[in-house]
Amino acid sequence: MRTAYCVETVRSAERELMARLRDGALMQRAAAGLGAACAELLGRVYGSRVVLLVGSGDNGGDCLYAGARLARRGAGVTAVLLAPDRTHAGGLAALRRAGGGVARPGTAEAVIERADLVVDGIVGIGGKGGLRPDAAALAEAAERARAAVVAVDLPSGVDADTGEVHGAAVRADLTVTFGTHKPGLLIDPAREYAGSVRLVDIGLGPELPAEAELEALQHADVAALLPVPGSESDKYRRGVVGIAAGSARYPGAAVLAVSGALRGGAGAVRYVGPAGDAVISRFPETLVSDKGPRKAGRVQAWVVGPGAGDDAATVAEVLAEDVPVLIDADGLRLADRDTVRARTAPTLMTPHAGEAAALLGVAREEVEGARLASVRELAGRYAATVLLKGSTTLVADSAGGPVRVNATGTSWLATAGSGDVLSGLAGSLLAAGLSAVDAGSAAAYLHGLAGRFAADGAPVGAHDVAEAIPRAWRDVRD
């Protein structure tokens, strides 16, 4: 499991740890890890040109000490100081002792333009809001330059706790972060600014609380969640998932939701709705019923909404069932909020940013720019588990606990019907007995991986993604 902690938690863990260490020890650990990562990126340190962008806090201190390490190995290191009178004194002295220098006023842009590597120590977890104009100018110069950019702890200008980016921020190729990931490094849009992320252990682990603010499942975590039939299993014990989806106008949504559900681990898939013929001709193993959800027979979890058009009655009927329900697509618009809130069985809602924006009454860009706040707000409003789809999918539960973030997705997944496959897959995992948070995050993980396998660098259709789910499943369990 990859975990991320907010600034406040990091600060208090650091205080605990620093109380037991000599002054400056943590910064030396950070600088050693940072220096090593920079050296690796440079390949040849001797003779390389390194420019340090140095703000007035400890982030600048890390940067200066790492720069001193590179200077001792023969790099030409120049520091650009944003606030010369408030620069970390120890770090600057170390850089000078190692043979590094400070850029003369007015030469910053020229120095950056000639650099092989720019190290961004403008601001770290002490940052507030978008970069100030003088810092923003340096970030822009670094973006224009051909140099590789390494961010210290965080790309300067991104919000560590939320992943929001307000105004200019540094675009890094690599971010070297200390002690723990910060939520912003795993959530878009900030994640994109971070490039690849390397975590340097500075001994913070034992001081961090057991429960993180954000979690990202890895292969082993997903493998442990996936249901495996035992020798005594029959289809009912493995779970029956009901799919109430599709309409005369959108029969394909039903087919795709069923295609995801068949690969999700439930023992049987029951389909209810007007697209029965289309479903059965593609997937003859589906149990098809035209009697409506209540009379469909045994179901351990329902998926309602994909391609549902305006069929509010079916949505209401499903929500009245006392089993886990996944609401997607049209169902999100048709579901009555108070009814969802009053449910005692789990509810998992799976909006994309546009659907989430409609439910929240804000613009789509607002949701995309503040994904963490949006998913939490929706979970609270509906007293449900909410999976917000996107380049970094988030899953939040109204009861609190860590928000899950999924990063296996690929932009090739932004294709019609891909969400229907996900809802079937997640519904199937719900029927197999996973909690709403686990079902949502394991489904997002498998779906993302399946998308990568199916796409392999080329456009794919949603049915290709569904067909690649077994491969994703095997890959995770290997």
Ligand SMILES: NC(=O)C1=CN([C@@H]2O[C@H](COP(=O)(O)OP(=O)(O)OC[C@H]3O[C@@H](n4cnc5c(N)ncnc54)[C@H](O)[C@@H]3O)[C@@H](O)[C@H]2O)[C@@H](O)CC1
């Ligand atoms: N606290 C610790 O134990 C450790 C901290 N470390 C480093 O220290 C950093 C935190 O240091 P600080 O608390 O000094 O804070 P920072 O260095 O992150 O930022 C504070 C400085 O940035 C300026 N600033 C804030 N917002 C700005 C903006 N929007 N535009 C331009 N300038 C802005 C402030 O005026 C202040 O001088 C971490 O990110 C990490 O790099 C590491 O050395 C490891 C140990």
Ligand SMILES: [K+]
């Ligand atoms: K930084």
